[in-house]
Amino acid sequence: MNIFEDANRKQIAKRRRIDWVLRILFLFATSIGVLALMALLTDIVMDGLSRLQPELFNNFPSRRATQAGMKSAIVGTLYMLAIMLPLSFVLGVGAAIYLEEYAKKNRLTRIIQLNISTLAGVPSIVYGILGLTIFVRMMHLDRSLLSGAFTMTLLVLPIIIVSAQEAIRAVPKSRRDASFALGATKWQTVARSVLPSSISGILTGVILAMSRAIGETAPLVMIGALTFVAFLPDSPMDSFTVMPIQIYNWVSRPQEAFQELAAAGIIVLLAMLLLMNFSAIMLRNKYNKHI
Known part of the structure; x- marks a missing residue:
């Protein structure tokens, strides 16, 4: 021993x-x-x-660093998010509900699931090429805010679908069984039991996907989002720019003043990203208390 x-x-x-x-x-x-x-x-x-002065938020881009701001880039980013958010939420969550609750578990759905998981890891430049081909050239949306929002929606859709599926899959089967036992239909069970129980995970995935989208540059460069826009878009068909592209434009200039402007733009973008991530945490905690 x-x-x-x-x-x-x-x-x-x-x-x-x-x-x-x-x-x-x-x-x-x-x-x-x-x-x-x-x-x-x-x-x-x-x-x-x-x-970080009021001029940074109130002035349009300029060739003079003392007069330059990023008003058009900030507004363009917010407009693009306003178009992306409802589109990506409806399409992404709808696809996740169908795949988890309605689709039969066969070879076809396994292939679809594999493709969605693969698309979530595809480099963003590929989505830019896809957006350039489909939205800019085939659909003749030109280099507009609408084509940029559609392209970024394609980018975040796989991420939202995968995260929504994980949130729906985490709902215990007993909740579905209890709903069916009370006489509820399939849709009533999904709408009144499954979705309320998984909404915190779904919203967290959507907000984090939006956070990724506002920091992406490559897809928007591919579709031709301009770097110098001294006006605000009046319609979804107008030209636009976003914060990462404006920051890249300033960084590429050799003058020290533009380097400082780029650093200030990075601080604003980081603050926006942190705010969105904080919102995701707050929403998750709020809805978890009600489950």
Whole structure:
């Protein structure tokens, strides 16, 4: 018995040493990423804090750094989100409900599910090429706000579908059975039991997908979103620009003043992203309390 006890103690001690070494390695790797991020954020804040003036939000882009602002880029981003949000929510959540609640589990649905999961990892530039081909050229929407919103909707749809499916799948089967036992139809069960129980996860996925969309540049560059727009779009068919493209335009200029403007634009974009992520957390916590 003593031999076996000694062997067990040695194995336990060995596992603890390995666990300690791995913990230190993971902590070291995490620290490098966090320190690099903090250094980058500190550099951006130091460069752009002085440019966070009302003129940044009230002025249009200009070739003079002292007069330049990002009003058209901020408004263009908000307009694009206003078109994307209802489209992506209805299409994405509708597709998730169909695949989880109505579609038969056969080979075809497995292929569709595999394709959706694959599309969620496709590089964003591919969606830009697709949007250029379909919306700009085939549908003749030109380089408009509408074509940009449609392209970004294609980008976020797979993410929303996958996250909505996971949220719907997490609803216990007992809730569906209880609803059916009370005489509810399939749609009544989905609308009054499944969706209220999964809405927190669905909204979290939608908001995080929107957060990704407002930080994307490649698809909008492909469809020709302009970098210098000194007006606000009056209709969905007008030309537009968004915050990442305006920031990229300023970064590409050699003057230090434009570099500071770009840093200020990055701060505004980060604040918007943090606000959206905070909203996702608040909505999730709110609806979880009511379940």
